[in-house]
Amino acid sequence: MPVAQTKYFGCLDYSPESVFDFPAGLPAFENQDQFLFLEAQQYAPLVFLQSLRTPGLCFLALPVQVIDPNYELAVSEEDRRALALDPARQLVQGVEVLALALLSFGGETSASANLMAPIIVNLATRRALQAIRWDARYSHQQAIPALAARRTEDRAC
Amino acid sequence: MLVLRRRVGESLLIGDEIEIEILDANQQGAKIGIRAPRETLVLRKELKLTAQQNTTAAEAPPLADCEHKLKNFRRTAQEPSLRPDKQN
Numbered sequence: 001m002p003v004a005q006t007k008y009f010g011c012l013d014y015s016p017e018s019v020f021d022f023p024a025g026l027p028a029f030e031n032q033d034q035f036l037f038l039e040a041q042q043y044a045p046l047v048f049l050q051s052l053r054t055p056g057l058c059f060l061a062l063p064v065q066v067i068d069p070n071y072e073l074a075v076s077e078e079d080r081r082a083l084a085l086d087p088a089r090q091l092v093q094g095v096e097v098l099a100l101a102l103l104s105f106g107g108e109t110s111a112s113a114n115l116m117a118p119i120i121v122n123l124a125t126r127r128a129l130q131a132i133r134w135d136a137r138y139s140h141q142q143a144i145p146a147l148a149a150r151r152t153e154d155r156a157c
Numbered sequence: 158m159l160v161l162r163r164r165v166g167e168s169l170l171i172g173d174e175i176e177i178e179i180l181d182a183n184q185q186g187a188k189i190g191i192r193a194p195r196e197t198l199v200l201r202k203e204l205k206l207t208a209q210q211n212t213t214a215a216e217a218p219p220l221a222d223c224e225h226k227l228k229n230f231r232r233t234a235q236e237p238s239l240r241p242d243k244q245n
Contacts, residue, residue: 028212103227130211
């Protein structure tokens, strides 16, 4: 079994099936084309996106619906094509696709989530990309404490 | 911010070398043509914001600090009804 060096969890065995491909990388990280998605019970519902190429690179993410239970996905035609997703159908989160918002901890007191550009994963192919929305509906710096009072449902990844 | 009203087919100039033409406009949005020197980078703003945000996201502080910043949120997410009084 291959071993991955991780930023937060030391060395981990992983199976090749748990690798997610990002053929285009991420904006500002275009050469990062493979990530392991890690979950740890003590940090649930956080998801760690650990780069396989760079041990020191690990994004923290939350499923978009954990941050905003009413979040409505919008994936552009171009991105759907890249992920081999049906262009016409409504996407089913958690079954067909996974939508994760990357978290930032830049400020002194709070965390924020990029709801404008969630990571969208085609669960059937394990291909993923960062799908930027052009509709100005969600913030790229959605403050998380502001949403703390909302109830969230448990979601499996 | 300078605000101008332009109709379809009209354009405006930025400096000597950049021309922006309104090609089409409707309820959904405006279609814009840009003539600029090859070395001028033209980006949708959202892409730039996402690149900047990703750079910030990659510099997450130690996990304990992240956890601390998410503490209120996580408690709410996991125990929404059990301990509403311990959120702060």
